[in-house]
Amino acid sequence: MSSDYPNKIVTAVIVGAGNRGQIYASFAKVHPQKFKVVAVADPRKFARALIQKEYNLQNNHVFEDFQDILKLDKLADCVVIATPDTLHKEPAVGFANKGYNVLLEKPMAVTEEDCKAICAACKKNNVILAVGHVLRYFPPFQKIKELIDSGIIGEVVNIQLHEPVGWFHFAHSYVRGNWNREDNSTFVLMAKCCHDIDLLVWWLGDQRCTKISSFGSLFHFRKDKKPEGASSRCLDCSVEGDCAYSAKKVYLERVKQGMTGWPVSIICEEPSIKSVTKALKEGPYGRCVYDSDNDVCDNQVVNLEFAGGQTASFSMVAFTEKVCERQVKIFGTKGELTYNGSGPVYRFDFNSKEISVHSAAPSTINAGQLSGHGGADYYLIDSFVCAVAENDTSKVLTGPDVSLRSHLLVFRAEQARQENRVIFPQDHH
Incomplete structure (x- = not known):
């Protein structure tokens, strides 16, 4: 899957120098x-400085505000936008x-209008848009697509896709963290699972979805589930030892074992026992998960019917041992596919009546920080850089039209959950 492309170094501006930007x-x-990073924009001094040092950037190519880059002549071939979810539209439209x-x-x-505006700007200006549907x-998901398209299981009738978020991951990101409230970010189906709905559309060959329903709730991380005697912060809680979601266990124990990567790296700039303890005393990641201000679902199911009569279901649940290791069952007229x-x-x-084994391409070797999502982070940016180098949009699997289509289904699914009814997406064009 890795690409060889012309003798051209693609230059890039990084807007948003947090985890994904890095x-x-x-x-x-x-x-x-x-690929060469030539400029960075981020309001946080530490994040800017990290990218500047890592890629030897001149001071005049380091910015607090991306708008200052837009006032200059074009600095690079492309921009990588990894700002918070609610802050995507302005840089995406501006740079396009x-x-x-x-x-x-x-x-x-995080709104339909903004998604449509981004796609329109990229198409109008004839620039490549790749959305991070890793x-x-x-x-393995590329292998599933290949097997479906080969006809080896006949016509696909039904797909079941399950995302186990992981008990501590959900508590970190969606109870204490950046995506814990709809008004600060977006609903969890969009924040966490928009690329799962995108997978269903992709596997079914971009079949049109005709009906969608969804059910979900904030079941567990609520004030009425708070254990008796629990404090509002883990560091001074008398029952913390019996709590699976203890911030001491999730963060401090990791630091003591020398594990300073995610999720510890998210809560303070330079993780140490001292800095993590301070963050847990004062910041959001030390809060009791039953006494936070979170409001997003911790479990949700989505059901879809497509124009050809096919059906699909997606489920997301917080309370799992596995962390984001999605399970898939695909049922065809001649056989079925399983990924565990x-x-x-x-x-x-x-x-x-035989079982055959289909191994996927190995995760790319020596990809460093890009080894995430089973090497998919690497393959995504590799395809994007190749597309830019060759000016060939076919290299990108997640262009404007397909990404907009699946995003709109996510909005419809959440509407179905909130309004407690079946939604017919064709009514919303």
Whole structure:
């Protein structure tokens, strides 16, 4: 899946130098002959300085505000936008209007209007838009797509996709963290699962969805579930030892074991026992999960029917041992496919009654920070950089039209949940 492309170094501006921005920027370390970071914009001094040092940027190419870059002549071939979800539209539209190709972290935006505006700007200015739906680039899911398209299981009738978020991951990101409230970010189906709905659309060959329903709730992380005697903060809680969601266990124990990567790296700039303890005393990540201000669902199911009569279901749940290791069952007229969250894809053939094993391309070696999502982070930016180098949109699996279509289904699914009814997406064009 890795690409060889012309003798051209693609230059990039990084807008948003947090976790995802750093990951995509690191492609320049893996392939300095293909990709070069030439500027950064981030309101946080520490984040800016990190990118500046890592990529040897001049002071006049380091900015607090991306708007200052837009006032200049075009600095690079492309922009990587990894700002908070609610802050995607302005940079995406602004850089598209200046002729930059755009790699935009998912979700595209948190309103339908903003998603449509981003797609329109990229198409109007004839620039490449790649949305960070990394799951399309995940080798086992590419293998599933290949097997479906080969006809080996006949016509697909039903797909079941399950995302186990992981008990501590959900508490970190969606109870204490950046995505814990709809008004500060977006609803959890968009923040966490928009690329799962995108997978269903992709596997079904972009079939039109005709009906969608959804159910979900904030079941557990609520004040009425708070254990008796629990404090509002884990560091001074008398029952913390019996709590699976204890911030001491999630963060401090990791630091003591020398584990300073995610999720510890998110809560303070330079993780140490002292800095993490301070963050837990004063910041949101030390709060009791039953005494926070979160309001997003901790479990949700989505049901879809497509124009050809196919059906699909997606479920997301917080309370799992596995962390984001999605399980898949695909039922066809001649056989079925199974993926258990790791390892190969299995096919059962109805005629021969035999099971065959289909291994995916290995995760790319030596990808450093880009090894996330089973190497899909690497394959996503590799395809984008290749597309920019060759000016070939076919290299990108997550362009404006397909990404907009699946985002609109996510909005419809959440509408169905809130209004407690079946939604007919064709009524919303």
